[in-house]
Amino acid sequence: QVHLVESGGDSVQAGGSLRLSCAASGLTVSNTPMAWFRQAPGKEREGVASIDHVDSISNTMYPEFAKGRVTITRDSAANILYLQMNSLKPEDTAMYYCAARPSTGSWESNSSLRPAWYKYWGQGTQVTVSA
DSSP: OOEEEEEOOOEEETTOOEEEEEEEESSOGGGSOEEEEEEOTTSOOEEEEEEEEETTEEEEEOOTTTTTTEEEEEETTTTEEEEEEOSOOGGGOEEEEEEEOOOOSSOOTTTTTOGGGOOEEOOOEEEEEEO
16 A cells, blocks of 8 residues: 655745655655646646666656755665755645556656656645745
8 A cells, every 4th residue: 555645844934945755655656657736726736757677777846946956865775756956936835646557668758747647646744935
């Protein structure tokens, strides 16, 4: 049974940084397609970063708003997925979720930031950025 538990959310001022963690059980983060999503009140869930390791290559994908500010990484030994966020803005305020799905054997870049593509979800961790 797969369990994903997020942590690290906090209230910070604009310009600050946070590192979110997603502790996984029932899967191996080093060879599982995983991603971070966020959802603000009244808005749709959107992808923040995705990662997969296929044919000895680690692939990542970021939407435009996250490029240069966000980094997704994995700790294989601890089986934890991370999301490092820098230069935070008030518009980054949202609940952040970790997601995973069984591997397809190929890097699905076009799907990797779509919520519907993922099977397993954590409960989320709240990030609040004040101006």
